[in-house]
Amino acid sequence: MSDRKPGVPVSPYDEDELRELLEETDYDTELGMELARDAQRLVAGELSEEVFHDRYHEAIVDEFGVDERPLETIAAAFEAEHTDPTGFFERLESGEHSRRDVMKVGGAAAGALAIGAWGTAEQARQDGQSMASGDNPNQDGTRWGMVIDLDRCDGCLGCVKACREENHWERGANWMYVMRYEDDSRSSGEDYLVRPCMHCSNAPCEKVCPVTARHTRDDGLVLTDYDICIGCRYCQVACPYGVNYFQWGEPAVPQEELDPNHTHDGRDRWVDSRPPKGTMGKCTMCPTRQDGLLGEDKVGTVACMDMCDEMGMRAIHFGDLNDPDSRPNRYLRQRREQETGRRPGHDTTADDFMQTSTKEQDISTFRLLEHMGTEPNVIYVGNQPGPNAEQVDGPVSYEAQGSVDRRKDVLDDGADADQRPWVYAEGGDDE
């Protein structure tokens, strides 16, 4: 594990990269992208073959100069990809089409495959039923979660900053927290733990909440209803991971400055952005994004992941863990293939990874404090911190990213100010 970062290639499951790929060919990029998306819908049964054919036949013939219904070839190959993990291109080739044809539509075909692989969350959700292979009991509905590849993290804290800019939490209320640590039992000096809320399937924080303010949505997101929370902080005490951050004073960013589309989720409950005074906040996994309130293109994304991708690190992979084609599940399969040379079944999901009995041949995956029975929905790839691991300073400070590491320092200033109320009369403010 010492030759870490360089050995790990960039994930192919990114729309931008796909676009680049298509742009490198001589063919029309937009057409390729469109085609790829619709191919996915065709397979999902949302689009009839007739419509698909009418929509693209002409354009394809013009563009690629092939008159042999390459669309159906792509679609068939794509469909087969879902039932048989044999190589996609081999399947294309084995048909009645010549290698030449295949190569000609290669750009579009790659697009179709990659888009399918990338599987936007919106599609994943809509396609939930038709995609799920019926024999896996876990695969009913959406279950948002993350795969975080710790080997790819370099501690830049970009995710922390992005989350703060998106959610406006107080300095030090690090909904996303990244810690570098050292562990006696290992020699390598650069280990990171990226710690959002785990959105546990069996969340102790929810269990203890005396008012059901802390609750789990149908899609697995564990949220606080800011309109109900009484600020008892029992959730914070019961959560073994320490991901909750209370709103001790008046928020620095006033209510009027928050985007109303970014406070109430699709059920119209106030669960997103920083909490109001006296209630509990934590990483939300961006429910207003998932509900499409911030635009369709943000569905299936979270701010921290976007930033991580932007920085070129691609350590965070958010998506529907129940969907074999979601970004996190795809990423895990690809990662294993890289590491072991063996290709996992095409519908292997995060759950299968965690259950596999041949761990030593696999990549190192773990869930944090799994023995506590919380069933966390964040799956890590990389080293697991041992019981004697200790946090050390990372390469980038929290101050440099607009936050602060130890929140108590900020709070104590506020507490002092409040304990000397005449300071307040002069217009002092907390944080």
Added chain:
Amino acid sequence: MSTEVSRADLLRPLHTTTKQYWLLFVAALVVTLVFVYAYSLQLRHGLIVTGLADWGSGGGVTWGIYVGGFVWWVGIAHGGIILSAAVRLFKMERYTPVARLAELLTIGALSMAGLFIVIHLGRPDRVVTSIIAAYPETVHTSPLVWDVTVITLYFVLTGTYLLLTLRHDIHQLRGQLPDRLDPVYTLLTVGYTESEDRVSQRLVWWLALGIIILAPLLLHGGVIPWLFALLPSMPGWYGAVQGPQFLTIALTSAIGSVLVLALAFRKAYGWEHIITDDVFRGLGLWLGLFAMLFLWLQLQQVITGVFAAPIDVDQATAAKLNDPIYWVAIFGVILALAYLAAQALQPHVFSLYGTVAAGILVVTATLIEKTFFVVEGLMYPSFGLYASVPGEYTPSWVELSAVAGSLAMVVIFFLIVAKVIPVVELHAIEGEVES
């Protein structure tokens, strides 16, 4: 002694008011007002005025002396009612003179426990609406809701209990009670007939039985410790021993408080013949017994925590043992126990003030131990990877003023109640109801 003289003795607090009374009243009022001011600051600015902070990366603890104070007052309250129920159930007539004091203490202490829950909250304005709305669901899962439920139940039980025994006394003494409070007495004795005594005596007995069975098992040996003991996230809290441990704290702190109250009333009203040395001697013995149990259960935790404990438990225990605050609490109890044990073996060692001092020592030690338990538990979580773990906590003056304020309010409560009703039962000086 003549019944009439004793009755006059009993009613002395209602008819005489000394300068010391007013001094104490004003002092308590001032402390209460300081707390009211402090709390108004907290309402305005939020809990940022406390010394609390987020645990984990935040470097603080999120529950502090408010929760410690809550647990402490609940302990006193529950111990108080257990004491009074034991008097009725097991006919421990020796303690009848302090039974009503214990009941009143339960009412006062339960109110303070409720107060501490409310001031602990970030949004106290919602406490009723939010809790009631979610009750059908949360009662299955949230230990905090169990606490609220059981405390409410106990408030009602104790109130009924107190009222039933009070009605008889007020009826009997009506002629000698201050006239200006007539409306209060009319209200308290509404619908009273002498034939009710027999029924209410039965009822009181059953209530006492219920309390004796429920209180230890469900209350301070149950839902209160479960608030902590059920959470594996904090190894300092987790585990089955907390039930009995909390119960010993409830009993010791309640007996300690009753000792203080009994001495205060005895001194103030010259009640040497009503609350006799015998009462103190006996209560001292019980206090010693429960203090011993308290220490024994502490020992259980320390031994399991150091011998071959899992890493997180081991760390939590080591930290506890290295903290002087812990030893202050433990030695406080050891000292009290040593004195009380000597007194049990050598009756001539007995001294009134010594016994009450032992009581105060134990009550203080249990407040320290309970707050320490809450805070230290949060300082050593299972997941201790954060550099800012263990967190730090020093209660702010706002928080400390709440502890002082709650004490002051209980003092005021007793000062007022003593002017309205006889705080010692008529039975204590006249025996059972003549039929």
